[in-house]
Amino acid sequence: MEACTEVLNQAADAVTAHFGAAPERSVTSDAAVVTGPPMLHRIWRTDTQAVIVGPHADNGPYGYLTHLQLSASPLSLARELPPEGDTAALERWIEAHVDW
Secondary structure, three states: OHHHHHHHHHHHHHHHHHHOOOOOEEEEOOOOOOOOOOOEEEEEEOOOEEEEEEEEEOOOOOOOOEEEEEEEEEHHHOOOOOOOOOHHHHHHHHHHHHOO
16 A cells, blocks of 8 residues: 555656646545546646546456556647536546546
């Protein structure tokens, strides 16, 4: 778990350095978003893309594996982030942008 968290932190640092800005939003994943231990999803948005660093479930036959993923998807899927505190809506937003 510690090694996964360290890799996610390094990836987030690289994205932050590239964009010159901290993530716009961070949320700890739970079983609704991805199988496996809770880890942070970090979200950045550009004019056209959603960029997310976080865990991603294995959709193969094993199902219990957790992958670490950097995803970039069109913001046209859902441009605006849900309001702060609406965790369920943010989980749906993340799912829409990492599994498009």
